[in-house]
Amino acid sequence: MNQVKARWKAYRRARWTLLLLTIVMMLPLMVITLSNGAVPVSFLEIWRGITTVDRDTANLVFWQIRIPRIAGALLGGINLALAGTVLQAVLKNPLASPTTLGISQGAAFGAALAITVSGINSPGFYAQNWGMDNGTVVSLSAFIFSLAPSAIIMLMSRFQETGRETVILAGVALSSFFMAGMTLLQYFADETQLAAIVHWTFGDLSRAAWPQLAILSIVALATSIYFTFNRFNYNTLLAGDDVARSLGVNVSRLRLTTLLVASLATSVTVAVFGILGFVGLVAPHIGRRLAGADNRFLLPVSAVFGVLLLLAADLLGRHLLGSIALPAGIITSFFGTPVFLLLLLKKGAK
Amino acid sequence: MSLSVSGLSFSYNRKTVLDRITCSFAPCTLHALLGVNGAGKSTLIKLLGRQIKPDQGAVFLGDKNLASLGISEIARRIAYLPQRHEISGLSVADYLLLGRRPHICWKVCEADEEIVLQTVERLKIGEMALRPVSELSGGELQKAALARALVQQPEVILLDEPTSNLDPKNQHEVMNLIKNEVQDLGLTAIIAMHDLNLALRYASGFTLLDGGRVLATGGREVMTEENLCQLYDVGFQIQSFGEHLVCFPV
Numbered sequence: 001m002n003q004v005k006a007r008w009k010a011y012r013r014a015r016w017t018l019l020l021l022t023i024v025m026m027l028p029l030m031v032i033t034l035s036n037g038a039v040p041v042s043f044l045e046i047w048r049g050i051t052t053v054d055r056d057t058a059n060l061v062f063w064q065i066r067i068p069r070i071a072g073a074l075l076g077g078i079n080l081a082l083a084g085t086v087l088q089a090v091l092k093n094p095l096a097s098p099t100t101l102g103i104s105q106g107a108a109f110g111a112a113l114a115i116t117v118s119g120i121n122s123p124g125f126y127a128q129n130w131g132m133d134n135g136t137v138v139s140l141s142a143f144i145f146s147l148a149p150s151a152i153i154m155l156m157s158r159f160q161e162t163g164r165e166t167v168i169l170a171g172v173a174l175s176s177f178f179m180a181g182m183t184l185l186q187y188f189a190d191e192t193q194l195a196a197i198v199h200w201t202f203g204d205l206s207r208a209a210w211p212q213l214a215i216l217s218i219v220a221l222a223t224s225i226y227f228t229f230n231r232f233n234y235n236t237l238l239a240g241d242d243v244a245r246s247l248g249v250n251v252s253r254l255r256l257t258t259l260l261v262a263s264l265a266t267s268v269t270v271a272v273f274g275i276l277g278f279v280g281l282v283a284p285h286i287g288r289r290l291a292g293a294d295n296r297f298l299l300p301v302s303a304v305f306g307v308l309l310l311l312a313a314d315l316l317g318r319h320l321l322g323s324i325a326l327p328a329g330i331i332t333s334f335f336g337t338p339v340f341l342l343l344l345l346k347k348g349a350k
Numbered sequence: 351m352s353l354s355v356s357g358l359s360f361s362y363n364r365k366t367v368l369d370r371i372t373c374s375f376a377p378c379t380l381h382a383l384l385g386v387n388g389a390g391k392s393t394l395i396k397l398l399g400r401q402i403k404p405d406q407g408a409v410f411l412g413d414k415n416l417a418s419l420g421i422s423e424i425a426r427r428i429a430y431l432p433q434r435h436e437i438s439g440l441s442v443a444d445y446l447l448l449g450r451r452p453h454i455c456w457k458v459c460e461a462d463e464e465i466v467l468q469t470v471e472r473l474k475i476g477e478m479a480l481r482p483v484s485e486l487s488g489g490e491l492q493k494a495a496l497a498r499a500l501v502q503q504p505e506v507i508l509l510d511e512p513t514s515n516l517d518p519k520n521q522h523e524v525m526n527l528i529k530n531e532v533q534d535l536g537l538t539a540i541i542a543m544h545d546l547n548l549a550l551r552y553a554s555g556f557t558l559l560d561g562g563r564v565l566a567t568g569g570r571e572v573m574t575e576e577n578l579c580q581l582y583d584v585g586f587q588i589q590s591f592g593e594h595l596v597c598f599p600v
Contacts, residue, residue: 004476005467008443011480229456236448238438239498246399247451247502248425292482293439 015297018290022304029311033073034066036318065206072208073310073328075216076276077283079269081306082227083262084280085287085299089234090255093168097281098266101171101259102149104277105178107270110145111200112185114138116193138200139212143271149174150263157256167259203276203329205314212272223265227299230254234295276329278336279309285343351412351427351505351538352377353398358407360393367393369562370407375506375540375555380532382549383542385559386582391542392433394559395508398540399430411506425452429499433510435491437484442494445483446470449501469497473527489520496527500535507531509541513548521545525552546578546586550595570595 080098087096098104114137153170186194208216233254236244241251266280287302310328313335317326354374360367368390375381383391396402398409400416409416416424429449438445443466450462470479475497478490486494492512499507509528513521529552532539543549549556556572558565558581565581566572578586578597588597 004443004470004479005463007480008441008463008467011441011443232448232451232454232458235440235444236451238436238440239445239448240432240434240436242396242401242430242432243436243448243498245401245421246425246428246430247448248422249451250421288439292441294441294444 015291015294019297019300019304022290022301022308026304026307026311029308029315030070033070033311033315034062036315068208068210068213069205069314070311071213072205072216072273073314074307075213075220076205076269076273077279077305077307077310078220078224078303079216079265079306080276080280081283081287081302081304081309082224082299083265084306085284085295085302086227086230086234086258087262087280088284089237089295090258091167092237094285095281096168097278098262098270099277099281100168100175101153101263102174102178103146103263103266104270104275105175105182106148107142107146107267108201108275109178109182109185110141110143111138111274112182112189112197113145114141115196115200116185116189139271142200143267145178146267146270147263149178150260153259154256157252167255201275201329202327203270203274203332204327205273205310206327207273216268216272219265219268223261224303226261227258230258231295231299234258235293238293274327274329275333276310276313277333278340279306279332282336282340282343283309285340289343353506353538353540354410355394355398356408356410358394358397358409359405360390360397360402361405362393367562368397368404371559371562371564372407373557373564373567375538375557377538378532378536379538379555380529380553381538381540381555381557382553383540383557383559384544384546384549384581385565389559390562391559392510395430395510395540395542398506399428399508400424401430422452425502427504428506428508429502429504431495431499431507431509431512433514435495437486437491439482439484441480441482442475442486442497443470443479445494446498446501449498449503452502465503466501469501473497473500489516489523492516492520492524493527496524500531504537506538506540509539511542511544513543513545521548528552546573546597549573550597573597 084097087098087101088094093100149171152174153167156166156170182197186197189197233244233249236247236249237251237254244251269276283306284298284302286305287298291297291301309332313328313331316335317328317331320326320331352374356372357370358368358372359370371394383394385391393402397404400409400421403417411419411427446466446469447458447462450458450465454462470476473493473496475490475493478486478494483491483494496509496512507528512524512528516524525548528539528541531537541553550570550573554569556569557567558572558577560581566577573588573595575586575588578588582599585600586597587600588595590596
């Protein structure tokens with residue numbers, strides 16, 4: 001027994017070490033992201049920025065642009081990666097992600113609707129919309145519509161037992177519906193609106209300012225606590241729904257509440273930054289390859305990889321085409337596909 | 351702890367699977383639930399564990415109606431092993447730890463891990479403790495699933511065809527493990543099964559289900575050639591072989 005105990009302890013220690021290592025990996029990437037950009041900021045200035053409150057240019061760049069960007073990557077990465085991980089856990093589908101369930105498409109449709117219908121760019125816009133600026137109205141509309149797929153699935157569950165296949169299929173159907181709606185809006189949009197819609201769909205970390213980050217951090221904290229509290233329940237689902245039920249887990253309720261909470265985390269993130277594709281899909285897969293299936297370790301490791309992916313995408317986007325900075329959303333979508341295919345190939349080879 | 355059902359009915363898609371059945375399962379006994387495919391054995395197992403709710407009637411654990419107990423309370427007292435086990439990348443030790451779910455509030459504590467280790471030792475499965483569940487053979491997976499159910503420390507354990515798809519050696523190993531746990535821990539085990547000889551060898555209580563109704567229930571006296579013939583619609587002969595009864599179709 002002692003031998004098994006020792007091996008089990010060593011096994012767990014290895015996974016904690018892995019988690020610590022991945023967290024440590026984030027730090028250099030954060031410092032590089034802080035120092036890189038249109039205005040170069042030296043490591044010394046970064047240190048000065050942290051320790052002083054000067055009002056010089058470097059300090060303003062540091063506090064108003066670079067730090068919010070890092071915080072955006074941190075909170076957005078955590079939200080999207082955790083949402084993807086728990087959705088894959090409760091739906092037992094490795095392809096489950098905010099995109100598969102139509103959450104991102106719902107947000108894109110909401111943003112497009114606000115841009116085309118609510119008279120954005122019109123002279124009387126500010127007065128018409130209760131004093132809210134363009135960005136706020138677009139984000140709010142994106143948020144409301146990104147919750148729609150989950151709300152519809154929850155509504156369906158009132159009439160019928162919601163199995164995991166039902167949720168996935170409903171998500172696919174709703175994605176198509178929202179994409180069709182967006183195409184329709186684009187068809188009727190004028191050139192300026194069309195450009196605004198297209199621009200919004202590129203997820204960009206530079207959109208976050210301190211007020212949005214405050215909301216994002218509250219949501220990230222609350223949803224992370226919920227997911228962490230249920231980490232053992234997600235593990236029971238690995239043994240099958242029947243077994244989970246026999247272990248005292250209300251499977252239908254867990255599935256629906258997780259869907260709702262994951263939607264909330266994604267909705268707020270997408271409403272602030274736009275669509276950051278593939279993070280919610282790829283980060284859990286990388287996490288699972290490294291940390292295994294145990295959600296007690298998988299959740300934090302996936303979250304760290306969500307942050308790493310966004311930081312790397314943002315950094316790459318700012319350097320790939322020299323002076324033209326590409327939004328992180330383009331990079332995650334562009335590189336997410338080959339990375340995901342590579343993971344699938346390696347899984348097959350294994 | 352005894353388990354009994356009273357006037358239990360269940361239909362699926364308007365087809366009656368169980369029709370007002372009444373029977374009881376004595377405590378600290380290994381019960382075999384026998385019947386043809388579709389007789390309602392798996393459904394009864396699920397109803398006994400409140401995996402599904404009956405259309406009519408009630409299941410009693412001791413003198414308590416299961417409907418009056420919460421999902422966690424039931425999980426602390428009744429363990430369930432389905433017919434098929436889903437495989438995952440969890441290590442066997444972590445898989446066993448799932449059995450502590452009904453007892454855990456926020457965090458796994460040392461005592462929970464000790465229970466896992468004791469079960470591993472008792473069932474002599476230390477060799478596979480750190481292997482992923484996905485790499486286990488059929489027999490190993492069945493033993494791991496049984497260990498997971500025992501880690502739950504239940505009073506009643508419900509097993510749905512635990513020996514199907516196992517070779518004779520593994521069948522006997524699994525049945526021996528269950529019988530030992532029944533004897534040593536005072537568990538009540540109810541097993542849906544098809545192998546009549548395994549049932550005769552290991553069980554001391556028998557319930558014969560025929561078309562959603564109880565044909566006979568009791569001790570070995572219900573395992574007659576007439577009852578088996580009526581149950582399976584084929585002639586059976588039962589003979590003594592040493593201290594065991596053996597039955598075969600004729």
